[in-house]
Each structure stands twice: as structure tokens, then as C-alpha cells.
Amino acid sequence: MLEWIIIGGGIQGTTMATFLLKSGKTTVDQLAIVDRNGEPLARWKHCTEVISMPYLRSPSVHHLDVNPFSLQKYVEKADWNNNFYGQYKRPSLQSFNEHCAQVTDDLSIKQAWVQGKVTSVCKTGQGWEVQLQNKRRLAGKKIVISIGIGEQHYWPDWALQLKQEHEGFIFHIFDGNIPELTQLHGPITIIGGGISSVHLALKLSKIYPNEVTVLKRHPFRIHNFDSDPGWLGPKRQRPFRAITSYQKRREAIIHARYKGSIPPDLHKVLMNQVKQVLLRVMDVEVISAVWRDGYISLRDKNEKVIQQTGTILLATGFKSSMPGKDWLTPVIQSHDLRLAECGYPIVSQSLQWGPGLYVTGALAELEMGPISRNISGARQAAERIVNSL
């Protein structure tokens, strides 16, 4: 029997593994990280690479390693130039990813890696048994569920309908089957006004100058971070934890998140491209889409044609419903695990959902608050669990 099994090897699960190993709470031979993908951070790498995000939004002290200054030290040692951007020292994606690789290599995390889809977990006398789709079973004294919302791509109704009727013209940018971005059928329309949409628009406007349009439902929401930095510490976390109603906690999270927002520097770069007529931006909501002869007419609520396009790329983010619902529902029922009205886990301060069953990331957000899904949330969740042992 293993000491720890972590389900999900994204930012959350890999940070958890790092903190467990570096704190000496376990060793790599006593740990398994189960993930559908072949290597750590696969979803993170896919999503950030497809939009060619040059710098992270978060500051340099947010990364996978325990020491907050680990990334800065790593970069100084490598003697890289222009690696941090702006006053918050946002790291380049390249240095962040290379630092992740260094941390995971140093800890031999790949030795603990088990590729497979988890279909169930079940309490046993001494711990938990994790079942995989390929029929393999793993036994562990403690488990952490660190799955995220990253596989729940949000498709508006009109987009789903168009996809069902005409394959090959509309994609969610984080889909695994998205075509080469240099081979798209123009003109191109990007749906969404958040940070992924803007990075993608900047990338595509270089490949297809004057052939890219961003359609968004709201004016740009400009904020440095995706919630107030007060949420990183006691200023906002203490009052949040004092809220006893989970419905009110959910409302506080929704209110605190600057959903679909972009940092000011990115807004500036985008508006420069617009000024140079390299791309267009419109505030309008698409309600329906009609395909004819290889082109799609996008229409607004008055059936007015907004524009005709060859390819639609959705940068509409993720569905916020609880991840893993398909396989977690029977687990919740058979182990009496508590859920709030919003369908998310009610967990202890040490992020325990059941005896020896922990959650981090999206699943821990009613305890961790709006930062839960981010890198800072991964660090704080891992720290809380490790400190509680």
C-alpha cells in the first residue's frame, strides 16, 4: 500500500506532490500521481502553448516549488535576460515551464507517474483504493483529488449546434483536435473577451493580418490579476472563512473573480494592433450561426448578420460546474461526502473531504476562496495539507 495517491498531475497535483516530497512527509516510492496524460502539466502546457502566452499573469513567487524565491533564483543562475515582465515580475512562460521541469526532475516525480483515467475511489480498512479505466487498482493510505475544470470547455448553445451540423469550422481553442493555426480557413472569428482570447488574437493577427475579428459580449474588463491581491492573504481570506453559509461563500467567490478580465499591458498591445488595422474587435453577442458554402454567418439577437467568417475559435473558457461529476457522484453517495448547494465539496480547514481524502484546486474553492484554481491556490492548498499532517 502506498502512502499517498494524487489524482491529477496538473499545476495543482504536481504542486501537491512537490510539497509532500520536499517536506519529507513521503518519498517518491510511496507516492503515485495518476493522470490521463503521459507527463506532468500536460493540460497547462497545451493551453498556454496554443495561445502563445509569452508571460504568466501571476507574479514570479507563484510556481510549483516550496521556496517562493525558487523561480527567481533559477532564472538568476541561468542568467536569462528579459525574463520577468513589469512591476509584478511576471515570469516568461518558458522560464516557468523550465523551472517546473527542473523541480519535477530533481524530485524524480516521473517515477511516481501512473498514466490512466480514474473511474472510482473507494474507502478500505486502511485507506483508499483508486480504480482506473484500464482495470488497474492502486491502494493508498491517503488520497488527494487535484482535478481541475480544464477539460470542461464551455460551448455556447449556438456553437454546439453549428458543430453538430458542420464539423471542421468551429473549435474550442483548448480542444485537443484543434487544427494547425497556420492552416485555418479565413477570415477568422474569435469568440470571447478574456485573456486567452486576446493572446490568441495577437498571435493570429500576425499570421492573418486584417483577417481576424474578436467578438465579445462585454467591454474589456481590465485588471492586473483575476481577483484582488487581498485574496492571497488574511485581509480577504479571514472574513471569507468566517462566512458559515456555503451559499454566501459561493456568492463571495463569484463576486471576487474578475471573470474574463485582461491585464492593462495586454489591452494596450491589443489596441495597438487594432489601430494598425491588423485585427478588429467588436462588442456584440452572437445568438445564432448559419453555414452556407464553407462560410458561416454569425447573427445577433435581432437576426442581423454580424459578419461572415471561415473559422470560429471559441475562447469562451470553462464550465464552472464541479469537475469529475461523472465518476465522483457514486463516490459521494456511498461515502456520505458533503456537498454545498452549488454542488461543490464542503471540506475541513485542512481540505479533508473524508477521512484521509483531500482535495485541492477547483474542488477546494469553498474553503480556499477565489484563488483556489490558480498557482497561488495550489501552493496554499498544498501548504495547508502538509502542515496539517
Ligand SMILES: Cc1cc2nc3c(=O)[nH]c(=O)nc-3n(C[C@H](O)[C@H](O)[C@H](O)COP(=O)(O)OP(=O)(O)OC[C@H]3O[C@@H](n4cnc5c(N)ncnc54)[C@H](O)[C@@H]3O)c2cc1C
Ligand atoms: C491559458 C491559461 C493561462 C493561465 N495562466 C495562469 C497564470 O498566469 N497564473 C495562475 O496562477 N493561473 C493561471 N491559469 C489558471 C490555472 O493556474 C491553470 O488553469 C492550471 O493549469 C489549473 O491546474 P489544475 O491542476 O487545476 O488543472 P489541469 O491543468 O486541468 O490538471 C488536472 C489534471 O487532472 C487530470 N484528470 C482529470 N480527471 C482525471 C481522471 N478522472 N483521471 C485521471 N486524470 C484526470 C487531467 O487530465 C489533468 O491533467 C491559467 C489558465 C489558462 C487556461
